[in-house]
Amino acid sequence: xxxxxxxxxxxxxxxxxxxxxxxxxxxxxxxxxxxxxxxxxxxxxxxxxxxxxxxxxxxxxxxxxxxxxxxxxxxxxxxxxxxxxxxxxxxxxxxxxxxxxxxxxxxxxxxxxxxxxxxxxxxxxxxxxxxxxxxxxxxxxxxxxxxxxxxxxxxxxxxxxxxxxxxxxxxxxxxxxxxxxxxxxxxxxxxxxxxxxxxxxxxxxxxxxxxxxxxx
Numbered sequence: 001x002x003x004x005x006x007x008x009x010x011x012x013x014x015x016x017x018x019x020x021x022x023x024x025x026x027x028x029x030x031x032x033x034x035x036x037x038x039x040x041x042x043x044x045x046x047x048x049x050x051x052x053x054x055x056x057x058x059x060x061x062x063x064x065x066x067x068x069x070x071x072x073x074x075x076x077x078x079x080x081x082x083x084x085x086x087x088x089x090x091x092x093x094x095x096x097x098x099x100x101x102x103x104x105x106x107x108x109x110x111x112x113x114x115x116x117x118x119x120x121x122x123x124x125x126x127x128x129x130x131x132x133x134x135x136x137x138x139x140x141x142x143x144x145x146x147x148x149x150x151x152x153x154x155x156x157x158x159x160x161x162x163x164x165x166x167x168x169x170x171x172x173x174x175x176x177x178x179x180x181x182x183x184x185x186x187x188x189x190x191x192x193x194x195x196x197x198x199x200x201x202x203x204x205x206x207x208x209x210x211x212x213x214x215x216x
Contacts (some may be wrong), residue, residue: 012096012137018062019092019139019178030081031181032164035064045069046076046163067177074167077180083158086182089144093126093134094176098168100127101134101175103144106163107155113162121163122155139178146182 022029022036031037033044045056050073059068069075083089093101103124109117124144126134134140149155161182168175198205198212207213 013174014068014096015061015066015094015139015176017139018064019066019094020141022090022179022181024090024181024183028184028186029181030083030086030183032077032079032081033067033180034178036179037181040079040081043078044075046078049075061176064178069166069173069175069177071172072166072168072175073171074165075175077164077166078162079164081161081182083146083161083182085184086158087146087185089146089164089180089182090142091180092139092141092178094139095134095136095168096174097136098134098170098173098175099136100125100169101173102126102165102167102169103142104163104165104167105144105149105155105158105161106165107157108160108162109157110160118156120154120156122149122153124149141179 022034026037029037031039032042033039044067045053047053049056051071055070055072056075057068057070058065060066089105091103095101103126104121106119106121108119109115111117113119124130124142126132126140126142128134132140132142146158150158164180166175166177198210202213205213207215209215
């Protein structure tokens with residue numbers, strides 16, 4: 001007989017455990033921010049983040065670095081990535097008070113911000129009805145399909161990605177972010193682990209093929 005917390009990653013105003021450790025092969029990843037990979041050059045936050053870039057800091061939670069955004073209206077991240085060989089954008093988010101969070105990916109069209117080729121963007125909004133749902137007080141792992149953004153939003157290309165914008169609907173929200181990276185989802189060609197070990201008593205088995213029994 002015991003009381004327990006079914007939300008071990010949450011409670012209070014900050015996470016008490018780290019985000020899940022990424023499992024993608026480093027060869028298939030372009031990392032913007034993660035202890036699990038080597039990150040490319042990134043400006044986080046940008047000078048145009050509001051209300052003040054100083055409200056974004058790196059904090060250590062459960063032994064790992066996490067981006068802490070306190071009382072933000074929106075925050076910008078700048079980088080330069082050709083993600084044409086990638087399939088998804090991943091990030092882990094944690095919030096104590098935001099009901100929804102917009103994630104915007106911006107492509108500059110190959111000629112810089114405001115160039116002759118139009119800058120295009122695609123948005124995904126996390127809330128209580130999205131998949132995954134934005135749950136306050138818990139780490140939420142988000143995998144955004146780049147192809148879905150290309151097919152269903154205004155994003156025209158992923159060859160010159162330069163910005164991510166994180167915008168909680170309620171200004172002044174607190175948001176923690178970790179493990180932000182692009183990755184290539186490659187279908188497995190063979191199993192990585194063995195099949196489950198059989199548990200039937202050998203006396204009750206006629207085996208055709210198994211390491212657990214003597215085969216006929």
